[in-house]
Amino acid sequence: MSYKIQQEEGEGACLECGTVFYGRKDKQFCNAACKNKWHNRLLRERRQLRMETVAALARNYEILEGLLKANRQSAGLAELSELGFDPECITGHRKGRCRHDEYRCFDISYYRSPAKIFNVRRKASGER
Numbered sequence: 001m002s003y004k005i006q007q008e009e010g011e012g013a014c015l016e017c018g019t020v021f022y023g024r025k026d027k028q029f030c031n032a033a034c035k036n037k038w039h040n041r042l043l044r045e046r047r048q049l050r051m052e053t054v055a056a057l058a059r060n061y062e063i064l065e066g067l068l069k070a071n072r073q074s075a076g077l078a079e080l081s082e083l084g085f086d087p088e089c090i091t092g093h094r095k096g097r098c099r100h101d102e103y104r105c106f107d108i109s110y111y112r113s114p115a116k117i118f119n120v121r122r123k124a125s126g127e128r
Ligand SMILES: [Zn+2]
Pocket: 014, 015, 016, 017, 018, 019, 029, 030, 031, 034
């Protein structure tokens, strides 16, 4: 013998097109096409954000490598910002033992103050 648990029903509005429908309380879409459209857009937005973040990391890395090639260990955040450096895009962060935290962009590390980054260096292979 099987028991079917009665789902509560009520009015809802489609997340995609806003059409008001009557059905199960947890129903979110008026039909499968709207459900697919909504999920496809969500996936597209997530993929877009991921691609933008990867591009920002690549740009940051190029800028940091440029500093190292020019034998510079520091640069002002204003100068870096003009080059397109995004200080929010990092691959690692470690609480500093002294005053400043260490930031990572792949194998390049640096410290950051409110106005500049400094002690820019390439980590030795295997160094964490
Ligand atoms: Zn709909």
